[in-house]
Amino acid sequence: MHGYTGKTLIIDLSSGKVTEKEMGTQSYFEYIGGLGINSKILLAEVDPSVDPLGEQNVLIFGVGPLVGTLACTANRTDVTAKSPLTGLLGTTNSGYTWGPELKFCGYDHLVVKGKSQSPVYVFIDNGEVTVLDATHLWGRDSWDTIRTIKNELRDKEISVACIGVGGEKLVKFAAIENGFYGAWGRTGLGAVMGSKNLKAVALRGRKDVTVSDPDGFLESLHEMRERIMSHPTYNPWRQFGSMLAVDIYYALGVLTGYNQKEPLGEDFIESMGRENLLKYKKKSIGCTACPICCAHWVEIEEGPYKGLKLKGIEITSTMDFGARCGIRNLAAIAKATELFQKYGIDCSTAAGSIALATELFQEGIITGKDTDGLELKWGDEPLIFELLRKIAHREGFGDLLAEGPVEMVRRIGKGSQEYLAQNRGLETNSRDPRTRWDVWSFGFLINARGGDHLRVQSPAENLRESAPEGEYFYELSPPEKVVARIDIFHDWKQEIFDFERNTVSIPHMAAWCQDLMNIVNSLGICIRPPVLHSLGPTIYSRLLTTLTGIEFSPEDVRKAGERITNIQRVFNFKAGEKREDMKYGPKFYNMPIKGRRLDKDKVDEVLDEYFRVRNWDPKTALPTAEKLRELNLGKLGSNLAS
Amino acid sequence: MTAYLGINPQLCTGCRACMLACSFTLFGVFNPSKSYIIIERNEEEGTFDIKFTSRCVPCDVCAKYCSHDALVYIERE
Numbered sequence: 001m002h003g004y005t006g007k008t009l010i011i012d013l014s015s016g017k018v019t020e021k022e023m024g025t026q027s028y029f030e031y032i033g034g035l036g037i038n039s040k041i042l043l044a045e046v047d048p049s050v051d052p053l054g055e056q057n058v059l060i061f062g063v064g065p066l067v068g069t070l071a072c073t074a075n076r077t078d079v080t081a082k083s084p085l086t087g088l089l090g091t092t093n094s095g096y097t098w099g100p101e102l103k104f105c106g107y108d109h110l111v112v113k114g115k116s117q118s119p120v121y122v123f124i125d126n127g128e129v130t131v132l133d134a135t136h137l138w139g140r141d142s143w144d145t146i147r148t149i150k151n152e153l154r155d156k157e158i159s160v161a162c163i164g165v166g167g168e169k170l171v172k173f174a175a176i177e178n179g180f181y182g183a184w185g186r187t188g189l190g191a192v193m194g195s196k197n198l199k200a201v202a203l204r205g206r207k208d209v210t211v212s213d214p215d216g217f218l219e220s221l222h223e224m225r226e227r228i229m230s231h232p233t234y235n236p237w238r239q240f241g242s243m244l245a246v247d248i249y250y251a252l253g254v255l256t257g258y259n260q261k262e263p264l265g266e267d268f269i270e271s272m273g274r275e276n277l278l279k280y281k282k283k284s285i286g287c288t289a290c291p292i293c294c295a296h297w298v299e300i301e302e303g304p305y306k307g308l309k310l311k312g313i314e315i316t317s318t319m320d321f322g323a324r325c326g327i328r329n330l331a332a333i334a335k336a337t338e339l340f341q342k343y344g345i346d347c348s349t350a351a352g353s354i355a356l357a358t359e360l361f362q363e364g365i366i367t368g369k370d371t372d373g374l375e376l377k378w379g380d381e382p383l384i385f386e387l388l389r390k391i392a393h394r395e396g397f398g399d400l401l402a403e404g405p406v407e408m409v410r411r412i413g414k415g416s417q418e419y420l421a422q423n424r425g426l427e428t429n430s431r432d433p434r435t436r437w438d439v440w441s442f443g444f445l446i447n448a449r450g451g452d453h454l455r456v457q458s459p460a461e462n463l464r465e466s467a468p469e470g471e472y473f474y475e476l477s478p479p480e481k482v483v484a485r486i487d488i489f490h491d492w493k494q495e496i497f498d499f500e501r502n503t504v505s506i507p508h509m510a511a512w513c514q515d516l517m518n519i520v521n522s523l524g525i526c527i528r529p530p531v532l533h534s535l536g537p538t539i540y541s542r543l544l545t546t547l548t549g550i551e552f553s554p555e556d557v558r559k560a561g562e563r564i565t566n567i568q569r570v571f572n573f574k575a576g577e578k579r580e581d582m583k584y585g586p587k588f589y590n591m592p593i594k595g596r597r598l599d600k601d602k603v604d605e606v607l608d609e610y611f612r613v614r615n616w617d618p619k620t621a622l623p624t625a626e627k628l629r630e631l632n633l634g635k636l637g638s639n640l641a642s
Numbered sequence: 643m644t645a646y647l648g649i650n651p652q653l654c655t656g657c658r659a660c661m662l663a664c665s666f667t668l669f670g671v672f673n674p675s676k677s678y679i680i681i682e683r684n685e686e687e688g689t690f691d692i693k694f695t696s697r698c699v700p701c702d703v704c705a706k707y708c709s710h711d712a713l714v715y716i717e718r719e
């Protein structure tokens with residue numbers, strides 16, 4: 001087998017049994033790898049109604065076929081399990097070196113089942129699997145854990161995925177840390193790892209990744225490089241990374257802050273805009289095989305955080321602690337990064353809990369009696385850092401915050417529900433659906449993992465202007481000559497774009513984008529714009545065919561993306577998500593911003609049209625029997641009926 | 643004509659594209675442990691050391707895939 005290793009490693013922590021399973025070519029053809037195969041394994045192995053923190057949940061790490069090769073940005077690992085935060089399919093993606101190392105160990109997927117009696121960590125040394133005692137690591141932060149493991153295995157190049165205290169304490173949004181500075185952050189899969197008493201997975205591999213047609217692969221690889229490196233977003237991304245978008249979104253007037261209570265003002269962009277990054281950035285850092293290298297090595301040379309150095313300052317943490325919680329100091333974002341990385345908690349939901357609590361405090365719905373006497377204020381750096389500590393340790397008021405916003409309002413009651421700025425359990429990066437309605441914001445309703453912004457992104461966004469207020473079916477298109485360069489199939493382009501009216505059909509484009517991002521997350525490459533905007537199913541099919549020797553047409557690749565979307569929805573349906581649960585947080589319908597709020601009926605009309613495009617039943621949001629048959633998923637249909 | 647590899651470790655981002663390119667060119671497989679160029683990470687310092695095994699006879703492959711000019715191939719008459 002080429003590209004793929006063909007092997008899945010299964011570790012049952014209850015019995016201590018370690019086994020390997022061969023994955024057939026048909027599975028790779030139908031689900032590509034990474035997220036796709038993870039989703040297939042989850043649906044097959046886990047009853048969607050299980051307790052996410054019980055022994056029955058499984059934790060799946062998966063890398064795509066391109067991972068381990070020189071294909072640009074081919075370093076991503078998707079981690080999948082049932083989420084303890086949303087109750088839906090949990091999936092979270094991260095890059096750097098861990099994924100390639102799993103491949104060099106001889107595996108495409110690692111499935112962790114059951115629960116160990118006491119803390120353990122797993123060391124996979126080039127295919128040799130050892131389960132080691134981790135009692136001495138329990139209670140340690142992630143940086144300390146990583147250092148200790150590297151020391152005891154006497155190799156600083158070993159790649160380590162681990163949990164911090166947050167995962168041990170089953171914080172509902174605990175992250176799995178990916179080395180010192182990366183994380184599988186979203187949907188709380190660090191708590192699933194903690195529930196299994198698994199502290200870390202350390203990897204060292206020396207096996208080959210082989211190629212079916214080396215000349216053909218190299219040719220496709222060069223085309224991939226050329227497309228990415230000549231894309232207009234390439235150079236700005238090298239300089240500013242994700243911080244590039246802070247200024248773009250601000251200029252569009254779409255950002256809201258303080259738990260999405262009000263639009264952000266000039267003070268935000270002056271202190272948190274991208275130019276501020278350059279005060280701290282010393283150099284670029286890259287994930288394996290990436291020509292962009294979008295991450296920043298930052299060093300803080302003065303002020304209260306003097307001496308701090310790390311890889312960090314991204315748009316996500318800037319929006320979370322800057323926009324959502326009110327911090328106006330980029331050096332403090334670096335400090336927050338150190339803390340959430342060490343504690344092992346997701347920055348977005350941590351900030352979501354803190355921001356919600358702050359708004360409820362200011363509204364008098366909770367008081368000092370609830371908060372351990374703390375007076376909650378916007379932008380109070382020491383207070384926010386103290387709350388992060390309390391969350392990770394589930395100490396006092398932190399125990400409530402550690403449940404995440406949806407459970408917080410359920411427990412608090414007293415009308416707190418109205419302040420919820422989460423969509424289906426997750427928060428976005430503060431680009432507010434009330435201030436701009438587009439594919440991006442519609443995506444919060446259909447994203448399989450809950451309502452964040454990272455799984456339905458458009459490769460053809462017009463970020464210069466927005467559609468008029470009240471328009472729900474369309475967003476404005478980029479110029480026709482820009483669209484001409486984007487790899488969207490002709491028949492899809494005809495449904496999506498209307499160049500006479502300069503519009504993009506949101507339901508059609510959302511379906512295309514959702515499938516496309518499933519493909520990207522299954523191949524194991526990055527979703528950053530220089531990649532997502534410049535590539536499509538055609539080049540992916542060539543890379544796949546030349547690498548693996550399995551014949552993929554562009555339509556086969558697209559269809560695999562669609563198949564993944566369909567099985568993810570089936571999992572969520574079985575986990576209990578109904579059509580009527582596919583909605584935004586109450587705040588977005590009920591509290592206007594700049595005089596605008598979402599119209600529930602109009603939103604539902606777009607959703608119905610999306611179901612029609614998908615050939616899903618609008619009442620249940622489930623694929624029709626015809627759609628399942630078309631995707632070779634006919635067997636799932638009979639299951640659903642029973 | 644003599645060829646040199648100019649190295650600027652302070653520009654290295656740690657992406658290790660050079661190691662993947664090296665093993666693929668020499669052995670037709672992707673495997674950093676077979677590469678003649680070695681990037682060692684000092685993760686908590688954000689720095690990288692660029693080293694070569696004694697078998698490396700400078701060619702331009704690693705430099706070709708270095709997107710941040712940490713490796714530059716120089717030819718002189």
Ligand code: SF4
Pocket residue numbers: 073075095096285286287290291292293294295526527528
């Ligand atoms: S673009 Fe950034 S996040 Fe993506 S692979 Fe490259 S360095 Fe990693």
